[in-house]
Amino acid sequence: xxxxxxxxxxxxxxxxxxxxxxxxxxxxxxxxxxxxxxxxxxxxxxxxxxxxxxxxxxxxxxxxxxxxxxxxxxxxxxxxxxxxxxxxxxxxxxxxxxxxxxxxxxxxxxxxxxxxxxxxxxxxxxxxxxxxxxxxxxxxxxxxxxxxxxxxxxxxxxxxxxxxxxxxxxxxxxxxxxxxxxxxxxxxxxxxxxxxxxxxxxxxxxxxxxxxxxxxxxxxxxxxxxxxxxxxxxxxxxxxxxxxxxxxxxxxxxxxxxxxxxxxxxxxxxxxxxxxxxxxxxxxxxxxxxxxxxxxxxxxxxxxxxxxxxxxxxxxxxxxxxxxxxxxxxxxxxxxxxxxxxxxxxxxxxxxxxxxxxxxxxxxxxxxxxx
Amino acid sequence: xxxxxxxxxxxxxxxxxxxxxxxxxxxxxxxxxxxxxxxxxxxxxxxxxxxxxxxxxxxxxxxxxxxxxxxxxxxxxxxxxxxxxxxxxxxxxxxxxxxxxxxxxxxxxxxxxxxxxxxxxxxxxxxxxxxxxxxxxxxxxxxxxxxxxxxxxxxxxxxxxxxxxxxxxxxxxxxxxxxxxxxxxxxxxxxxxxxxxxxxxxxxxxxxxxxxxxxxxxxxxxxxxxxxxxxxxxxxxxxxxxxxxxxxxxxxxxxxxxxxxxxxxxxxxxxxxxxxxxxxxxxxxxxxxxxxxxxxxxxxxxxxxxxxxxxxxxxxxxxxxxxxxxxxxxxxxxxxxxxxxxxxxxxxxxxxxxxxxxxxxxx
Numbered sequence: 001x002x003x004x005x006x007x008x009x010x011x012x013x014x015x016x017x018x019x020x021x022x023x024x025x026x027x028x029x030x031x032x033x034x035x036x037x038x039x040x041x042x043x044x045x046x047x048x049x050x051x052x053x054x055x056x057x058x059x060x061x062x063x064x065x066x067x068x069x070x071x072x073x074x075x076x077x078x079x080x081x082x083x084x085x086x087x088x089x090x091x092x093x094x095x096x097x098x099x100x101x102x103x104x105x106x107x108x109x110x111x112x113x114x115x116x117x118x119x120x121x122x123x124x125x126x127x128x129x130x131x132x133x134x135x136x137x138x139x140x141x142x143x144x145x146x147x148x149x150x151x152x153x154x155x156x157x158x159x160x161x162x163x164x165x166x167x168x169x170x171x172x173x174x175x176x177x178x179x180x181x182x183x184x185x186x187x188x189x190x191x192x193x194x195x196x197x198x199x200x201x202x203x204x205x206x207x208x209x210x211x212x213x214x215x216x217x218x219x220x221x222x223x224x225x226x227x228x229x230x231x232x233x234x235x236x237x238x239x240x241x242x243x244x245x246x247x248x249x250x251x252x253x254x255x256x257x258x259x260x261x262x263x264x265x266x267x268x269x270x271x272x273x274x275x276x277x278x279x280x281x282x283x284x285x286x287x288x289x290x291x292x293x294x295x296x297x298x299x300x301x302x303x304x305x306x307x308x309x310x311x312x313x314x315x316x317x318x319x320x321x322x323x324x325x326x327x328x329x330x331x332x333x334x335x336x337x338x339x340x341x342x343x344x345x346x347x348x349x350x351x352x353x354x355x356x357x358x359x360x361x362x363x364x365x366x367x368x369x370x371x
Numbered sequence: 372x373x374x375x376x377x378x379x380x381x382x383x384x385x386x387x388x389x390x391x392x393x394x395x396x397x398x399x400x401x402x403x404x405x406x407x408x409x410x411x412x413x414x415x416x417x418x419x420x421x422x423x424x425x426x427x428x429x430x431x432x433x434x435x436x437x438x439x440x441x442x443x444x445x446x447x448x449x450x451x452x453x454x455x456x457x458x459x460x461x462x463x464x465x466x467x468x469x470x471x472x473x474x475x476x477x478x479x480x481x482x483x484x485x486x487x488x489x490x491x492x493x494x495x496x497x498x499x500x501x502x503x504x505x506x507x508x509x510x511x512x513x514x515x516x517x518x519x520x521x522x523x524x525x526x527x528x529x530x531x532x533x534x535x536x537x538x539x540x541x542x543x544x545x546x547x548x549x550x551x552x553x554x555x556x557x558x559x560x561x562x563x564x565x566x567x568x569x570x571x572x573x574x575x576x577x578x579x580x581x582x583x584x585x586x587x588x589x590x591x592x593x594x595x596x597x598x599x600x601x602x603x604x605x606x607x608x609x610x611x612x613x614x615x616x617x618x619x620x621x622x623x624x625x626x627x628x629x630x631x632x633x634x635x636x637x638x639x640x641x642x643x644x645x646x647x648x649x650x651x652x653x654x655x656x657x658x659x660x661x662x663x664x665x666x667x668x669x670x671x672x673x674x675x676x677x678x679x680x681x682x683x684x685x686x687x688x689x690x691x692x693x694x695x696x697x698x699x700x701x702x703x704x705x706x707x708x709x710x711x712x713x714x715x716x717x718x719x720x721x722x723x724x725x726x727x728x729x730x731x732x733x734x
Contacts, residue, residue, distance in 0.1 A: 286439070286441055286442060287483055287486055287487070290399075290439050290483075290487060291486065291487055293437065293439075294399070294437065294487060294488075310440075310442055311442050311444075355486055355487075355488065356486040358486070359482055359483070359485040359486030360482050360483070360486050361478075361482060
């Protein structure tokens with residue numbers, strides 16, 4: 001199998017596997033008083049320090065969670081209070097489902113947040129909590145988060161950044177970014193699934209918990225931490241030193257798709273080096289994903305839900321892509337991508353495009369795009 | 372051979388996947404997501420997958436075959452559910468399973484199968500595909516009690532050529548369950564599905580009333596000569612040939628009454644004696660599985676899903692056909708009339724609403 005779906009989950013990094021294994025061999029609960037507890041606690045706190053160091057946060061301001069969905073939910077829960085909630089139009093479902101009555105900040109046709117709209121929204125009405133992702137999971141498109149942070153500061157708004165896809169792939173520094181909080185996920189940077197973290201600016205270090213439980217994480221997240229997953233998370237984060245080397249491979253995969261009539265979504269915007277979202281006009285996304293899977297190539301379509309059903313993507317719809325929103329697949333190269341795999345993808349894509357174009361009824365969108 | 376199996380999550384299609392896999396074919400399972408199960412179950416924001424999709428995936432896991440869920444929600448809503456409600460509002464009694472087979476299943480899945488390089492699309496229907504001198508033929512199932520040929524008359528000859536119906540040869544359902552058990556399928560004892568899949572347990576009339584409120588408005592139940600006998604609760608509750616639910620209109624002049632016509636314009640249900648059927652039945656959207664005959668041919672006809680075929684004549688009439696039955700019958704508009712030569716399906720069409728003059732002055 002050729003795995004080109006890193007934005008769903010990165011392959012486990014060897015350093016992470018070693019750290020998980022070693023932590024699993026250590027019996028103990030970090031809350032316990034005895035030596036086994038202390039040993040577990042030491043693993044937990046070293047991981048916290050490593051992650052805080054890696055993303056320029058203070059260790060005391062890093063709260064471990066079960067993953068980024070929980071970290072996003074904790075941020076919205078803890079920072080919102082009586083604030084208005086403004087979220088980007090292309091945010092992940094974990095943000096979209098995190099609070100009621102959210103107002104949507106539009107994006108331009110490249111998928112980049114419309115700063116003038118955001119400014120107008122911030123200027124009219126009570127103080128807001130703004131949620132904006134650093135890089136989009138489906139397109140890799142990056143928002144100008146530093147500018148957004150400055151806008152938020154000048155309007156008395158708070159900013160939460162979902163940095164799940166950016167972490168480990170592009171430089172990420174909480175203090176330099178100017179955000180109030182930042183969510184990251186272990187398995188999106190080559191650690192095991194089951195761990196995530198919310199990094200907080202000093203002003204919000206005492207965030208109100210979603211789950212109080214036994215008061216772990218200094219009262220900010222109850223429940224025994226998943227020590228082994230967290231150890232792997234930290235090891236993966238240290239090993240994940242940027243994805244620039246993937247850009248030429250990504251471009252090569254993209255060229256192969258474009259040669260068959262594909263349109264690159266968000267091509268004009270700054271993007272993650274590993275991600276490409278390519279729409280094949282007139283061919284439904286689920287058929288493309290299935291055809292490539294049968295050719296042993298794993299890619300995905302953005303909007304797959306837990307049933308495995310692939311629907312039209314809200315991200316691509318927000319970018320004004322119309323029918324193409326249901327005709328795009330995402331190629332996301334893993335940290336260990338092999339150039340030969342990208343070549344194989346190009347060949348399989350060509351065969352897939354030819355076969356599906358011939359067999360599937362056309363709904364006119366292809367012609368609409370070509371015009 | 373690479374075969375795509377349409378897996379509903381029930382015992383029939385699961386057994387088809389199991390048998391084809393056992394026979395050494397390369398099998399791909401697909402399950403259609405036809406509507407949002409979360410919404411149907413009243414769960415807000417639930418993400419789709421119902422128990423049937425879960426079962427289909429677990430059967431595929433057990434067999435070690437790839438399985439995919441296909442989003443057919445908008446297609447199903449337009450081609451099947453909207454048509455279902457529109458038909459009731461127009462005074463007809465639709466057969467949504469035929470529309471679904473005709474659109475979502477055989478048109479769309481056959482195309483997808485072709486696009487993925489599969490030679491056949493297999494389903495769990497109880498019909499037989501027989502290789503004849505002029506290509507594939509559609510025949511009734513060996514198990515006459517389960518035969519579904521009436522529901523598949525609209526399958527085109529090209530779709531039939533690419534189809535596979537392994538259960539058509541099964542002597543009975545017990546044999547299917549035996550194979551499911553033998554193959555270790557978790558659904559071997561799963562109860563058969565009943566009724567119309569997308570209709571909630573409160574019944575189809577509330578769904579129709581939501582989509583087409585006029586079909587749920589009260590009106591008069593009248594006799595063939597126009598006398599009002601009672602009130603009804605909306606024409607969507609009635610089907611031509613129906614005897615239940617007529618209340619005080621069940622008897623007129625001592626004679627048992629049944630529904631003989633529906634008049635959506637005046638919101639009337641017309642009743643008459645069961646003998647007021649007609650020999651002539653006009654059909655639209657006819658699909659021929661033989662070359663359309665020149666002139667009339669004698670064969671037998673099924674006007675309902677569950678009835679013995681009855682003899683008569685049929686001739687093609689443009690896109691439609693005219694059937695002349697040997698014995699009069701109460702044909703329900705919107706239902707299918709399927710033509711048989713013995714076990715072989717020759718074709719079929721949807722029963723049209725009769726011209727006003729033919730069902731008495733009340734219409």
